[in-house]
Amino acid sequence: MNRRVFLLGAAAVAGGFGMARAQYRKVAAAPASTVAELQHDWKRLLASNASVASDATPVVMTDAQWRKQLSPAAYAVLRHEGTEPPWTSPLNDEHRPGIFVCAGCALPLFTSAMKFDSGTGWPSYFTTIPGVFATKTDLQLIVPRTEYHCVKCGGHQGHVFDDGPQPTGLRYCNNGVALRFVPLHA
Numbered sequence: 001m002n003r004r005v006f007l008l009g010a011a012a013v014a015g016g017f018g019m020a021r022a023q024y025r026k027v028a029a030a031p032a033s034t035v036a037e038l039q040h041d042w043k044r045l046l047a048s049n050a051s052v053a054s055d056a057t058p059v060v061m062t063d064a065q066w067r068k069q070l071s072p073a074a075y076a077v078l079r080h081e082g083t084e085p086p087w088t089s090p091l092n093d094e095h096r097p098g099i100f101v102c103a104g105c106a107l108p109l110f111t112s113a114m115k116f117d118s119g120t121g122w123p124s125y126f127t128t129i130p131g132v133f134a135t136k137t138d139l140q141l142i143v144p145r146t147e148y149h150c151v152k153c154g155g156h157q158g159h160v161f162d163d164g165p166q167p168t169g170l171r172y173c174n175n176g177v178a179l180r181f182v183p184l185h186a
Helices: 003-024 032-040 042-046 063-069 072-080
Strands: 098-102 108-111 133-138 145-150 156-161 171-174 179-183
Touching (some): 063 072, 108 171
Antiparallel strands (some): 098 179, 133 145
């Protein structure tokens, strides 16, 4: 790749993030007590669905077992830190009440009330269920980013940025193929 193509691409990406950041400002700020309630009251939300794992007992499988269990796209993201193309996940348009769980092990990661439209093309959340992620620094794009993984199966979920809406100011930018949505039953 020549320098000109790289610089033009970098400028386009920066412009896209600027437009997405403007959309964050449109998101109504939730009171801090709401964030705490969203983070700590998730077990009540799970009471209606027994198929969702609610503990973080580590899942250990061989690479062949993971490959057999996951779709090719989910395998590439969860096991090899891939990234799905933007705007391809049906979870971008998921607005029903429910829980977003890890596609690898069903650990609850986010509630639907934590989700917001970031305009980036990936499902985004301003907070998480506490204790479900381990983080590490990712230097693949030269600029350091914080990558997060499921604590139960080690599956790569996405990256967290500090350009999200209030009250946290965070944007957990998640790969949709790394998640499964469990709707709440009325």
